[in-house]
Amino acid sequence: MAAPTPRVRMPATAKAGEVVEVKTLISHEMESGNRKDKDGKVIPRKIINKFTAKFNGKELMSVDWHAAIAANPYQSFFVKVPETGTFTFEWLDDDGAVYKAEQKVTVG
Amino acid sequence: MTKTLRGLSRRLNRREMVVGLATGGAAVCIAPMAAFATPAQVEEEVKKATGGKPLAEGKIKLDLPSIAENGLVVPLGFEVESPMTDKDYVKTLTFYAEGNPNPILAAFHFTPLLPKASGQIRIRLAGTQNIIAVAEMSDGKLFTAKKEVKVTIGGCGG
Numbered sequence: 001m002a003a004p005t006p007r008v009r010m011p012a013t014a015k016a017g018e019v020v021e022v023k024t025l026i027s028h029e030m031e032s033g034n035r036k037d038k039d040g041k042v043i044p045r046k047i048i049n050k051f052t053a054k055f056n057g058k059e060l061m062s063v064d065w066h067a068a069i070a071a072n073p074y075q076s077f078f079v080k081v082p083e084t085g086t087f088t089f090e091w092l093d094d095d096g097a098v099y100k101a102e103q104k105v106t107v108g
Numbered sequence: 109m110t111k112t113l114r115g116l117s118r119r120l121n122r123r124e125m126v127v128g129l130a131t132g133g134a135a136v137c138i139a140p141m142a143a144f145a146t147p148a149q150v151e152e153e154v155k156k157a158t159g160g161k162p163l164a165e166g167k168i169k170l171d172l173p174s175i176a177e178n179g180l181v182v183p184l185g186f187e188v189e190s191p192m193t194d195k196d197y198v199k200t201l202t203f204y205a206e207g208n209p210n211p212i213l214a215a216f217h218f219t220p221l222l223p224k225a226s227g228q229i230r231i232r233l234a235g236t237q238n239i240i241a242v243a244e245m246s247d248g249k250l251f252t253a254k255k256e257v258k259v260t261i262g263g264c265g266g
Contacts, residue, residue, distance in 0.1 A: 019223040032232070034209045060222055063229075064215040068208050070181045070230040077227035 004028045004048075006101040008089055014081040016107045022053070023076045026091050026099060032067040048099075050092040051075055056085040081105050144234065145211035150204045153211045154242055157202060158250055168201075168241050168253035171228070179233040179259040184213075187226035188243050188251070192218075198225040200244045207237030220246075233259050 006026040014020055026048065033045025045067065052062040060079060079087065084107045091099040154163075171185030188198045197220040203213035218225050225243075233239075236258045243251045 032209070055221070058221065060219055062217045064217075066212045066214060067210045068205060068213045068232050070232050074230045075227065076229075078222065078224050080221070080223040 004099050006099050008101045008103050010103055013106045013108060018081050019078055020081060021076060021078050024089055025074050027072050030069055030071045046094050048073060048091045048093050052090045054088045081107060083107055144207055144209055147206045150206050150211045153204060161250055163250045163252040167251040168243050170241055170253050170255045172239055172255045172257050175258045177260050179261055181230050182233050183228060184231050185228040190225055192220055192222055192224055194220045197246045198243055199246050202242050204240040205237055208234050233257060235259050
């Protein structure tokens with residue numbers, strides 16, 4: 001499978017203290033570990049098990065994802081923009097890989 | 109007349125499917141590995157996570173379809189009523205499913221830096237079942253909400 005591509009959609013500018021919606025999506029098959037291949041062997045689990053959102057290095061929210069999260073996981077939520085800064089988003093894979101995305105938001 | 113005929117052919121189809129699944133070895137949903145969670149098991153999980161403290165109804169708004177055509181992608185929206193200040197915020201929000209192979213769907217850990225405990229995810233549901241949300245507030249109070257989703261095509265991995 002191609003390397004997972006994270007996508008983040010949120011405004012690049014905001015008023016100080018404004019609440020904005022963040023929509024994130026990452027391409028990932030989220031193999032649940034419940035499926036079997038055509039020889040009857042269990043396909044091993046490989047999912048993204050943690051999603052974290054940070055602002056200027058401070059954690060805002062983290063989510064533990066389990067096998068029931070649909071393929072190409074979507075996550076939307078709301079953040080407050082207190083000042084100009086960078087939002088970072090991290091997806092942690094079962095195999096230890098970390099996928100990252102960043103978004104600068106300017107207050108003006 | 110047409111109705112009964114249609115019903116008959118549907119039944120046949122279902123039987124064919126079951127036979128096909130059993131012989132083809134592609135019996136993903138009924139594989140012993142994928143033993144399904146039960147409401148009692150979910151109750152147990154909730155108890156483990158909350159220490160058996162009482163749960164109150166309310167505060168949580170779940171936005172789930174009553175009927176999901178495709179269990180592989182079911183949108184799950186949520187909002188927990190809370191001022192989200194340093195003293196009073198939603199600490200965790202956990203979603204449970206009563207009929208999936210794994211009783212837990214997702215667990216959110218919020219901080220008071222968030223303006224509201226609200227958002228959306230997409231989940232897989234193996235069949236018609238109840239979704240249960242349990243929120244823990246920063247003061248230790250627990251709230252719960254429940255909604256049934258009817259699933260026409262299961263998302264248990266087929």
